[in-house]
Amino acid sequence: MSRLNMNPSLSRSVGLYSPQAWTGIVVVTVLLASLPALNLLFPAGHTLHISSFAISLIGKFLCYALAALALDLVWGYTGILSLGHGLFFALGGYAHGMYLMRAAKPSPEMLPDFMGFLSWKSFPWFWSFTENFWYAMFLVVFVPGLLAFVFGYFAFRSRIKGVYFSIITQALTFAAMLLFFRNETGFGGNNGFTDFKKILGFSITSADTRAVLYWVSLATLLGSLILARAITQSKLGRVLTAIRDSESRLRFLGYEPLGFKLFIWTISAILCAIAGALYVPQVGIINPSEMSTENSIEMVIWVATGGRGTLIGPIIGAGTINGLKTWFTSVFPEFWLYALGLIFVLVTLFLPQGIVGLARQISNRLRRAKS
DSSP states (O other): OTTGGGSHHHHHHSOOOOHHHHHHHHHHHHHHHHHHHHHHHSOTTSTTOOOHHHHHHHHHHHHHHHHHHHHHHHHTTTOOOOSOHHHHHHHHHHHHHHHHHHHTSSSTTSOOHHHHHTTOOSOOGGGTTTTSHHHHHHHHHHHHHHHHHHHHHHHHHTTOOTHHHHHHHHHHHHHHHHHHHSGGGSSOTTTOEEOOOEETTEETTSHHHHHHHHHHHHHHHHHHHHHHHHHHTSHHHHHHHHHHHHHHHHHHTTOOHHHHHHHHHHHHHHHHHHHHHHHHHHHTEEOGGGGSHHHHHHHHHHHHHHOTTSSHHHHHHHHHHHHHHHHHHHHOGGGHHHHHHHHHHHHHHHOTTHHHHHHHHHHHHHHHHHO
């Protein structure tokens, strides 16, 4: 531990949140948690009423924020740029979607419509027990976690890093997308899973169910933020930032980076998969397009815009970019990708530390002006 403290930049990179920052987080959390209550308590047309569409939209943003937080752990703190986190997000969504597809039928033994269209007589082996909600939740964690662990083990053991690692993760995600597009894989092909009706016996379209899904998403995001903060401020966090700043020097000091990188990579994949699992019932669909290269790149832009290596920055970035996307695609839908690229260029050139970095600069200048 003392050997890592020899480099002061490592300690600075794992900064503590101030009490004021955590007070702000608590206030924002309480405000967000109150929104579904406004939807349930006040009728449509009332000044305080929040529409069901807005609740679903913000719930979706919370899932995106969780995915951005997961990516920040490996990119912002460990220096591992992944262009394949869309794969883990989609796998979590598909695992939950399998349960939702079976819950939509009068009997869980009835085949989904796409299997009937292909003249299948029974479920494939990997659909076994997916009528059980808790088994599906186990798959949400286990499948992406196992894939990340196996892939990460061979990649990190081979000391693949930098742009080469990014390209490999992108290629893996693209290959998985092509696989899931095929009808014979048993995941609905191009259409994926949709037409969900129930979750744990409750109507998935009811306002009460949507409110619960929203609250679960918010609680998961807050719990993941606390977990990520605990990791980054521990000795493990110092080792992770040492890997980011100078992996070769860390190895010279006697630390083997493989286990540390593999741990945080797997944790990040699991958090991203949980985000996908929460996303699917709120949006009502999951298909292979969630694995597209564009989606993984968008996650990187969320983190960069908010401020990587800050934990709270990616959450802010995800909300900001997706809020802008919602407005922009309703006005100029054909120009959104150009606008997104422009945002990334401007952030890279003028806001290298993101929105959080800009806020810190302004705060420091005001403090110096007062003194």
